[in-house]
Amino acid sequence: SAVISQKPSRDICQRGTSLTIQCQVDSQVTMMFWYRQQPGQSLTLIATANQGSEATYESGFVIDKFPISRPNLTFSTLTVSNMSPEDSSIYLCSVDFTDTQYFGPGTRLTVL
Amino acid sequence: GQNIDQPTEMTATEGAIVQINCTYQTSGFNGLFWYQQHAGEAPTFLSYNVLDGLEEKGRFSSFLSRSKGYSYLLLKELQMKDSASYLCAALDSNYQLIWGAGTKLIIKP
16 A cells, blocks of 8 residues: 655644645556545545646636646645635545555645 | 435344345446445445346355346344444446435444
8 A cells, every 4th residue: 555644634724825735645647636625525636646747636626726746656736726714624645556546644734 | 317216224143134125217227336435435346236146255246137237235143333324325327426316324232
């Protein structure tokens, strides 16, 4: 399996600010994913990030709000821009490794 | 549209057996995953089925019927630590995971 770390593990932010979440994996992977999970709900895919190409965003998510970087095969960042309380959620990084998705520990974001 | 259905919540007794069902409708199908998620933690991979039949892995087994669009996760000899949410996810023709809302399993002593 792949081992994934995320930073920060949690943060409390003010409305209107931005937060960048980092995801590091211990193996080189082509596909990385960013998910959001509201309390008590299932996972919602934000975007798919492949190294060397622009991220592909799901319906309801746009690059201006959630810019993503994928500089190499082991690292990605997700920025939550101009935050509002509705952005309070857990953000999860995931990778496709040997045809299975493995998840990072998540970043718990609270926006005041 | 694409859809995954699984019960919202189930309760079972320590030491017993529980079966969590999942039905799916996807555009194309490339397999069915089960994940376990403890409260406040990330999902962890449990099983993957792409062929019909039962896959056994210790106390956990997963079954798939492609013709019926149906899967179940069977947990035997339940332990208190099995209290968690269990997420069913189907891989569609674009190799994108379609997630169910999860089944919260409560284990009582």
